[in-house]
Each structure stands twice: as C-alpha cells, then as structure tokens.
Amino acid sequence: MRVGLFVTCVNDTLYPRTGQAVVTLLERLGVRVDFPMAQSCCGQPLFNTGYRRDTEPLMRRHAMAFRDYDYVVTPSGSCAAMVRDNYPRIAARAAAEGRDEGLSEAAASTVPKTYELTEFLVDVLGVTDVGAYFPYPVTYHPTCHGLRLLGLADRPRRLLERVEGLELRELAGAEECCGFGGTFAVKNPAVSAAMGADKARAITTTGADAVCAVDNSCLMHIGGILAHQGSTVRPLHIAEILAGRKDDAR
Secondary structure, eight states, X not given: XXXXXXXXXXXXXXXXXXXXXXXXXXXXXXXXXXXXXXXXXXXXXXXXXXXXHHHHHHHHHHHHHTTTOSEEEESOHHHHHIIIIXXXXXXXXXXXXXXXXXXXXXXXXXXXGEEEHHHIIIIISOOSOOOOBOOXXXXXXXXXXXXXXXXXXXHHHHHHHTSBTOEEEOOTTTTSOOSOTTHHHHHSHXXXXXXXXXXXXXXXXXXXXXXXXXXXXHHHHHHHXXXXXXXXXXXXXXXXXXXXXXXXXX
8 A cells, every 4th residue: 555645735834743743653554655745735725715727737736746646645634625625626617618638637536545634544544543642631623624525523533532541522612613714814814813712712611731633724723822812722733643652751
C-alpha cells in the first residue's frame, strides 16, 4: 500500500507538526507514506471565493502529484471535501462548456482514493485503537466539512475513546459552526468572531485541557479566540493526539 500525504497549505505553512504526526502514526501502523513534492494548494480558497476557472490548473496539478499512489490521506476535513465534493463539480461544469481539458480524468483519479485521516484509519485500516497515549481531558469539535460533507460521524470520537489516559468531555453545541469558514471570516469578521466566541466559551466550560478537531484552520480560529479570552485550553489536531505514545511522556 502506497500512501501519499496531502499535507495542505495551512499545515505546511503553519502547523508542520501535524503532518509529522500523520507520518509517525501511519508508519507505526505499518503504512508506507510518501510526501510528493509536486503538491500545492488544492484550490479551495479560490473555489470558495468564486474564482472557479482559476481553480482548474490546481486541480490538474493535484491529480498529477498524487497519480501514483493507492491512497491520498490528508489531515484536513475541508481539503478532503474540496477534492471529493467539488472536483467532480468543476469537471462537470467544464465538460458542459466543452473544455474538459483533462479535468474529468483528474477528478476520476483522485476522488475515489482521497481520505481524511480518521476515515482512513477506521474505514481502510480498520483500526480504532492506534496505541496512543494522552493523559489529559479533551473535548472534540466536529468541523463543518468533516461533519456535513464527508460524513465523518463518530469516527474521530471512536479513535479518541481508545486513547489511553484520555478523558473525552462532551461539548455543548458541538455541531455548531465555529465561525471560521475560510474567507467567511474575512468577509464577515464580526459574525465570525461572535460565533467563535460562543464556541470558545462552550469549550472552556468543559474544563478540558485541550480541544481537538480534524482541521487546523478551525483550530486556528478557535485557538485565537481562546487566547484572547485568557483561556489555557490548547487547540490540538487529532493527529497529534493519536501519534502520542507513553514512551514520549517519559
């Protein structure tokens, strides 16, 4: 099994430890992981902002970068959703306009083998106990793309529940958006900040030491608001929790 790590722009630029954690975790489970250097942005910011045609070259580049892999695994629900939900839309629209230019092939080659990390662990590898250790109370925020477009359901929770030492605390209003929404936070800052403040207060109320999610973009938004509120709760990607071992704590 050859797996290509689609690390995403946010993680590559701001959260490289998340990508490292994915590699550590998958290799511990016997998976060969490569990092294709040709990868770049999947095009989500352009697509969501309305620059649909400008997304097409990025889609073709993405398909080329990952063409030789059995699976493409990403620690990002939103980027996985971009590939799985929007690449077929882009290809269909281009085909309808008579200018497919390889987009249908790009979608067909990438969509079936693209997985968000937790669904790859549960659905492909068939594991929920990954041998992780994290002796702290944690609350989980299900991000919008993971929850609504990917249908991750309880996969992340099932993995967290099997982490030795971890106490999973319930989050009130867990399924409510944190307010980030990519460019939504830029175009509607007041609404975004208000939504984030509600989410941050709910997280602090749990008494957890950390809040985790499958998207660092949401955690960046939540973490900034938590820090502004003076909270000591740490935002932490689920990959970094699952990659932890008891030996690391010694």
